[in-house]
Amino acid sequence: MSTTANNTGNENAMATATEKLGTYLEAYGELIAERQERDPVWLRQLREDAWQRFHAKGFPTTHDEDWRFTNLAALAKTSFQRAVEGSVTVSAGQIEKFRVPGAGCRLVFVNGHFAPELTEIGDLPDTLEICSLERAIAKTMEGSEPNGSGSVGCAPEGIEQHLGRYADVRRDVFAALNTALWEDGAYLRIHRGAVIEQPIHLLYVSAGAGAAIMTHPRTLIVAEPTSHAAVIEDYVSIGEETAFSNAVTELVAGQDAVVSHFLVERENLAAFNVSTLRLELARGTNVSSHSILLGGGLVRNNVHPVLAGEGAECLINGLFVGAGRQHLDNYMLVEHAQPQCSSRQFYNGILDDHARGVFHGRIVVHKDAQKTDAKQTNRNLLLSDDARIDTKPQLEIYADDVKCTHGATIGQIEEEQLFYLRSRGIEETSARNLLLYAFAAECLDRMNDSPAREFVASLIGERLTDLAKNHQPAAPVAQVESAPVKEETQSWEEVG
Amino acid sequence: MALLEIQDLHASVEGHEILKGLNLTLNAGEVHSIMGPNGSGKSTLAAVLARRETYEVTRGRVLFNGKDLLEMKPEDAACEGVFLAFQYPVEIPGIGNAYFVRSAMNAIRKFHGQDELDAMDFLPLYKERMKILEMDDKLVNRSVNEGFSGGEKKRNEILQMAMLEPKLAILDETDSGLDIDALRIVAKGVNAMRGPDRAFLVITHYQRLLDYITPDFVHVLVDGKIVRSGGPELALELEDTGYGPSEADVPQALPA
Numbered sequence: 001m002s003t004t005a006n007n008t009g010n011e012n013a014m015a016t017a018t019e020k021l022g023t024y025l026e027a028y029g030e031l032i033a034e035r036q037e038r039d040p041v042w043l044r045q046l047r048e049d050a051w052q053r054f055h056a057k058g059f060p061t062t063h064d065e066d067w068r069f070t071n072l073a074a075l076a077k078t079s080f081q082r083a084v085e086g087s088v089t090v091s092a093g094q095i096e097k098f099r100v101p102g103a104g105c106r107l108v109f110v111n112g113h114f115a116p117e118l119t120e121i122g123d124l125p126d127t128l129e130i131c132s133l134e135r136a137i138a139k140t141m142e143g144s145e146p147n148g149s150g151s152v153g154c155a156p157e158g159i160e161q162h163l164g165r166y167a168d169v170r171r172d173v174f175a176a177l178n179t180a181l182w183e184d185g186a187y188l189r190i191h192r193g194a195v196i197e198q199p200i201h202l203l204y205v206s207a208g209a210g211a212a213i214m215t216h217p218r219t220l221i222v223a224e225p226t227s228h229a230a231v232i233e234d235y236v237s238i239g240e241e242t243a244f245s246n247a248v249t250e251l252v253a254g255q256d257a258v259v260s261h262f263l264v265e266r267e268n269l270a271a272f273n274v275s276t277l278r279l280e281l282a283r284g285t286n287v288s289s290h291s292i293l294l295g296g297g298l299v300r301n302n303v304h305p306v307l308a309g310e311g312a313e314c315l316i317n318g319l320f321v322g323a324g325r326q327h328l329d330n331y332m333l334v335e336h337a338q339p340q341c342s343s344r345q346f347y348n349g350i351l352d353d354h355a356r357g358v359f360h361g362r363i364v365v366h367k368d369a370q371k372t373d374a375k376q377t378n379r380n381l382l383l384s385d386d387a388r389i390d391t392k393p394q395l396e397i398y399a400d401d402v403k404c405t406h407g408a409t410i411g412q413i414e415e416e417q418l419f420y421l422r423s424r425g426i427e428e429t430s431a432r433n434l435l436l437y438a439f440a441a442e443c444l445d446r447m448n449d450s451p452a453r454e455f456v457a458s459l460i461g462e463r464l465t466d467l468a469k470n471h472q473p474a475a476p477v478a479q480v481e482s483a484p485v486k487e488e489t490q491s492w493e494e495v496g
Numbered sequence: 497m498a499l500l501e502i503q504d505l506h507a508s509v510e511g512h513e514i515l516k517g518l519n520l521t522l523n524a525g526e527v528h529s530i531m532g533p534n535g536s537g538k539s540t541l542a543a544v545l546a547r548r549e550t551y552e553v554t555r556g557r558v559l560f561n562g563k564d565l566l567e568m569k570p571e572d573a574a575c576e577g578v579f580l581a582f583q584y585p586v587e588i589p590g591i592g593n594a595y596f597v598r599s600a601m602n603a604i605r606k607f608h609g610q611d612e613l614d615a616m617d618f619l620p621l622y623k624e625r626m627k628i629l630e631m632d633d634k635l636v637n638r639s640v641n642e643g644f645s646g647g648e649k650k651r652n653e654i655l656q657m658a659m660l661e662p663k664l665a666i667l668d669e670t671d672s673g674l675d676i677d678a679l680r681i682v683a684k685g686v687n688a689m690r691g692p693d694r695a696f697l698v699i700t701h702y703q704r705l706l707d708y709i710t711p712d713f714v715h716v717l718v719d720g721k722i723v724r725s726g727g728p729e730l731a732l733e734l735e736d737t738g739y740g741p742s743e744a745d746v747p748q749a750l751p752a
Binding site for chain 1: 546547548549569570571573574575579580582585586588589590591596597599600601603604607639656660
């Protein structure tokens with residue numbers, strides 16, 4: 001309620017945005033009242049600070065450089081409700097199709113609330129703690145002796161030390177909104193030296209509740225020194241209703257830890273999804289982020305690694321596949337804070353129909369980060385004349401002995417290649433599919449062999465098969481244009 | 497019935513007529529060579545037969561095994577048994593060499609109502625044929641033609657031909673850019689496939705390839721038409737005298 005709106009560009013857009021902040025204010029008020037007893041003081045403070053930040057700034061407009069290519073008017077216009085816990089029942093059968101073969105355990109959240117009846121913990125080694133973040137915090141409240149480390153489920157020590165310490169609520173209003181409004185999410189702690197072979201599956205389900213609902217899943221992953229693990233954060237929908245998922249994950253990797261994080265976005269086409277992955281890399285860590293964006297209507301994928309220890313390595317790998325009127329925005333902020341670190345960003349985009357993609361790759365090399373080796377590549381394939389990609393590299397280098405490269409390409413399927421495949425007997429649709437798959441496979445080639453890789457490979461395969469099927473060359477574009485398909489709800493393009 | 501019957505074929509690219517009334521008949525079991533200067537229409541003929549869509553047929557007809565070839569899409573022509581060894585084989589990053597050939601074989605098998613081959617059935621055969629062409633095992637899983645040397649690319653074309661076992665194989669200047677060893681290997685691959693059920697159309701600029709692959713017939717293509725036909729001795733004669741009386745008719749402005 002303090003300060004003035006600091007973005008005075010498009011007054012209408014601002015008006016639209018602020019007008020609807022009321023629903024968020026209401027949600028915040030309710031939540032604070034409900035949690036008066038449950039939240040520890042430090043958490044209440046965290047929420048309050050974040051809320052003030054969000055309320056002061058509101059949703060960004062396209063005048064904000066970080067949001068130049070993504071118009072949030074449709075999101076700001078919608079009144080989203082908090083999901084009431086237990087108001088929607090999801091059966092095990094309904095989520096069976098989302099199973100990740102080979103996963104060691106699965107934590108399920110329905111509309112942002114932990115669903116213990118759908119969760120499968122299996123035989124976990126006691127070097128892995130995994131549970132709902134809300135329950136972990138509740139535990140810190142009941143047993144006030146910090147040394148009585150919980151023998152069952154998980155020991156919540158360290159949550160206060162890490163939660164909210166990395167996500168940047170100053171700069172990022174969505175991180176602020178999540179920090180103020182989160183109700184649950186996953187908490188993982190991988191003990192020092194533990195090697196967790198099977199991937200950990202975190203399944204976030206949006207299930208139609210009759211009204212547009214919002215959830216703010218919050219995940220905290222603490223990988224202690226020299227531990228190894230892979231985590232799959234997976235966003236899915238049941239039904240076709242609009243929902244808004246605003247997720248924040250903080251992943252803290254201790255010295256020499258090796259962690260892979262997979263984000264899978266496969267919600268319905270009416271979904272708004274903003275996810276922020278904040279990675280904190282200590283000395284000698286090797287952290288990979290793989291973002292696979294296949295679904296969702298308006299998607300913003302923020303990946304923000306900070307290489308905060310000497311010799312850390314980070315791979316930021318992604319594939320986004322859009323059709324119809326999907327809008328898939330990838331915002332990378334890679335911060336090199338210490339010497340001798342390397343970062344590799346590779347994002348491939350495939351866009352069909354009227355889909356729009358954004359790749360914003362910002363690399364900041366701080367003064368002390370000598371011998372930084374940072375590389376960024378964004379390659380895009382446009383399958384229709386109406387598809388669009390905006391790609392923007394941004395380098396800020398304050399050290400003098402660094403190696404930074406970036407490059408972007410935009411192209412179509414090459415007719416030469418298509419003819420070559422067809423001349424060998426492969427029919428056109430399959431040939432297109434093969435070429436699309438080959439392009440997408442560059443992203444898979446950067447993943448280690450694992451059940452997680454197989455899982456995303458099969459998702460990508462299905463998505464591309466659909467795309468190739470729908471994509472009989474040349475003709476259909478005009479047909480799409482002549483049929484007014486849900487124009488009013490599905491257009492994220494900036495008007496004027 | 498002839499395997500391939502081309503009658504009065506006219507074809508253009510971007511409005512320029514390249515083939516201007518070409519007639520040619522191939523029977524199964526025969527090897528025909530087409531020779532001619534640059535720009536005479538040799539590669540256009542190959543592209544039309546492989547059904548490349550950028551080449552427009554304006555007149556004439558082509559029967560393959562009694563069917564109208566000009567009605568076929570490239571993949572249908574391939575499934576019916578037409579194979580083109582490309583002059584410039586295309587690189588396809590991200591698709592493995594063996595995977596590509598197996599996909600092609602299975603597409604053709606499916607067309608003929610046969611069961612698909614799995615990797616276990618396919619690989620031993622593939623590797624055996626690679627050996628005949630003296631190709632490195634490492635190329636099995638490399639992306640199609642990516643980073644291959646010129647000679648490796650051409651051998652890879654012949655390898656695909658050996659796997660797909662077409663009825664009609666068209667070799668479009670397969671000899672260009674090959675050193676003598678590679679040429680010998682390619683010829684060995686082609687000769688191993690000669691047989692009563694298969695015909696070859698060998699397009700070349702030079703007599704040299706025909707030292708290794710002896711044709712049954714040689715045709716001279718000049719300015720979109722076949723101007724002379726004869727036996728293998730014609731190729732030798734051309735080596736001495738050039739493309740004969742019609743050479744003077746070739747417009748000077750043709751690309752070198």
